Amino acid sequence: MMRTKVLLPDSGPLFSFVSVSGGLDLLLAPGLPLVLTDYIEWEATRSGSATALEIKSWIAAHPNKVRVVETELGQARIASEVAKTSKKVERRNVGEVTVFEALANGDVGDGPFLFLFEEDKFVDPGFYGRHPVHSVTTFGFLVGLERSGIIPSADVILGAMRSNGREGVKAVILDRPHRASREDADTTWRP
Amino acid sequence: MYICIASEAVMRQFTMNIDDALLLAAKRHALVAGCTMSDLVRDLLAREVGWSTMKAEPPVDAKAAAPILQAYSCGRLSRRQAMGRLGLSPDRYPEFVEAMNRTSVAWPTHDPEQIEREAALVAAAIEENDDAD
Numbered sequence: 001m002m003r004t005k006v007l008l009p010d011s012g013p014l015f016s017f018v019s020v021s022g023g024l025d026l027l028l029a030p031g032l033p034l035v036l037t038d039y040i041e042w043e044a045t046r047s048g049s050a051t052a053l054e055i056k057s058w059i060a061a062h063p064n065k066v067r068v069v070e071t072e073l074g075q076a077r078i079a080s081e082v083a084k085t086s087k088k089v090e091r092r093n094v095g096e097v098t099v100f101e102a103l104a105n106g107d108v109g110d111g112p113f114l115f116l117f118e119e120d121k122f123v124d125p126g127f128y129g130r131h132p133v134h135s136v137t138t139f140g141f142l143v144g145l146e147r148s149g150i151i152p153s154a155d156v157i158l159g160a161m162r163s164n165g166r167e168g169v170k171a172v173i174l175d176r177p178h179r180a181s182r183e184d185a186d187t188t189w190r191p
Numbered sequence: 192m193y194i195c196i197a198s199e200a201v202m203r204q205f206t207m208n209i210d211d212a213l214l215l216a217a218k219r220h221a222l223v224a225g226c227t228m229s230d231l232v233r234d235l236l237a238r239e240v241g242w243s244t245m246k247a248e249p250p251v252d253a254k255a256a257a258p259i260l261q262a263y264s265c266g267r268l269s270r271r272q273a274m275g276r277l278g279l280s281p282d283r284y285p286e287f288v289e290a291m292n293r294t295s296v297a298w299p300t301h302d303p304e305q306i307e308r309e310a311a312l313v314a315a316a317i318e319e320n321d322d323a324d
Binding site for chain 2: 003004010011012015016019030031032043044047048049051052053112114118119134135136137139140141143144145146147148150161162163164
């Protein structure tokens with residue numbers, strides 16, 4: 001049976017997870033390999049802000065679990081952004097396209113693949129033909145962790161992501177007792 | 192030989208050991224580049240570790256932001272699109288959160304069925320991974 005790889009075609013989830021203390025580790029909590037492209041890493045770390053440095057350190061601290069794939073487009077885009085020759089509007093969907101390039105070139109290996117987006121994004125399951133490709137949102141991912149008994153509550157983590165640290169929640173990874181279903185259909189948290 | 196970098200009041204003094212020849216070459220380089228040794232070392236360090244001086248950005252103007260945040264709330268804009276229209280780069284997510292909460296615009300709700308489908312995919316991937324171990 002092939003091991004599913006979690007792919008990040010967008011830096012958005014990184015910023016959501018890093019906003020919760022210990023949140024980035026939740027991305028690795030399922031035990032699935034996490035793959036991002038050079039451009040996604042660049043997008044998440046280029047500002048040099050404290051948040052960007054935290055993400056950079058976290059990626060560097062997990063070389064066996066987080067894989068950064070070099071892409072032709074990513075390298076070209078990074079070079080042009082460093083040289084300040086690219087227009088901001090041209091950045092749209094660059095991360096996504098670099099993931100497609102890496103997949104098409106076989107640089108990510110075999111699937112199945114789980115695309116993690118911040119919000120709804122349709123990925124054609126037959127896009128590559130060879131392996132199933134699915135997309136999940138940050139909240140869907142969290143609920144999946146909750147259902148698998150990895151975290152006690154997806155709502156609490158989402159609430160922390162939306163409270164800018166005011167909730168002061170530290171991401172908790174449980175010892176995975178079985179929890180067959182989710183009691184609440186939707187998040188109960190409101191600002 | 193050692194260099195003492197003691198520049199602006201807000202910056203911390205830092206001492207380092209360096210070869211005489213390298214120091215001389217570095218001073219010559221700084222002279223040609225029209226900068227100080229402190230500037231030179233600071234720039235090199237910043238580039239190496241990926242650090243940059245973050246300028247204080249003005250807070251998001253609530254009145255101007257409201258229609259954009261509402262569009263995000265209703266699902267007409269993605270978070271990235273909304274942040275882009277507010278002039279916020281993706282790493283400024285905390286400011287976006289602050290603007291959402293300050294203006295009391297409701298966060299987007301999720302389609303329960305879709306979330307259930309997504310959660311099932313994640314849970315299945317975890318279970319298969321556990322079985323494979």
